Amino acid sequence: MPKPQLTKAGRLRLIEQLETLRIEGRREALERVKAARKFCDFREDVTYFEAVREQERIETKIIELERTLADAVIVEQEALAGDVGFGDTVTLRELPDGETETYQIVGELEADFANGTISATSPLGSGLMGGAVGQTVSIASPGGTLTFEIVRIER
Structure with missing residues (x-):
């Protein structure tokens, strides 16, 4: 385990x-x-x-x-400069509607979607890991595929 x-x-x-x-x-x-x-x-x-x-x-x-x-x-924040890593706060723009959302990438024990934290192992979290500003990420969900653009990464 x-x-x-x-x-x-x-x-x-x-x-x-x-x-x-x-x-x-x-x-x-x-x-x-x-x-x-x-x-x-x-x-x-x-x-x-x-x-x-x-x-x-x-x-x-x-x-x-x-x-x-x-x-x-x-886990220390060790992502390469400009890449999404564990502990980073990421601002996303949902495409095509343009609505922005901000999440911190954390471990499963800390994840609380309602409070803006998502697990690095969740579909969205794992899709964002290693991503860079301007990159587009597509995530499969029960309601269909969601597409996000990474707008900002904060350490």
Whole structure:
């Protein structure tokens, strides 16, 4: 199984998320369990069982983040000057309508299309890797082929 790839910023976000869960998440979950214990009949109390399940979800997420951070490879931006590489932010013009979109190329763990990040292994991300300003890239999608022109590359 390949090691997960992260940008430096992505690694810092995961560390921050982990610390938040360790401190605030654990504290809040424990408080909910304690509050539910005070007023429950352990045989049937849904509130108590939900509080315990939430505490378990937080602990599971903490373990997942710790493993991810231990296994992750931080990828430096090493693309040739002018070529799209890992961690770069790319502005595209969709052809023929001319609508522009901007995405950062990241690892699968960081990808969040709604927030402007796409995986380097996604169809669009892999199609952009190595591309240069002015180059046209065609991507097959369920709705048909999409064509983009690379307008700008930012490191």
